[in-house]
Amino acid sequence: xxxxxxxxxxxxxxxxxxxxxxxxxxxxxxxxxxxxxxxxxxxxxxxxxxxxxxxxxxxxxxxxxxxxxxxxxxxxxxxxxxxxxxxxxxxxxxxxxxxxxxxxxxxxxxxxxxxxxxxxxxxxxxxxxxxxxxxxxxxxxxxxxxxxxxxxxxxxx
Numbered sequence: 001x002x003x004x005x006x007x008x009x010x011x012x013x014x015x016x017x018x019x020x021x022x023x024x025x026x027x028x029x030x031x032x033x034x035x036x037x038x039x040x041x042x043x044x045x046x047x048x049x050x051x052x053x054x055x056x057x058x059x060x061x062x063x064x065x066x067x068x069x070x071x072x073x074x075x076x077x078x079x080x081x082x083x084x085x086x087x088x089x090x091x092x093x094x095x096x097x098x099x100x101x102x103x104x105x106x107x108x109x110x111x112x113x114x115x116x117x118x119x120x121x122x123x124x125x126x127x128x129x130x131x132x133x134x135x136x137x138x139x140x141x142x143x144x145x146x147x148x149x150x151x152x153x154x155x156x157x
Contacts, residue, residue: 026105028138039095062079091116106138106146107136110133131150
């Protein structure tokens, strides 16, 4: 049921993005592997600890619903601001499960991941199991993150 709700939530975004690109007849070529590489670029940007590099991967009107923030980030400044503090924890993620969907000028990748980072309270290592959804949009000749939602698993594993 939860998967259905997530899929239903993504359908309008995917339909809108695809319709916009289909009107001018220009659909970029993209494969599942290309979409998966977007995560590698994102994880590599985290490793730099540079909030500008990470924020640069997002569209200008992206939505970031982050695991460790109650505040939705809906502006480039808001997205960057989130990563200023988050990157201090040296995050690195691994994908545990993944499902990729591709449309004309949008693509999504949803699943579960483990984010390994420094625990700010203890300074020790911490592994956070979470769900994620990335929606990518082909924007200005490049694939960008248009929506990112991550939330910790609600049940102990």
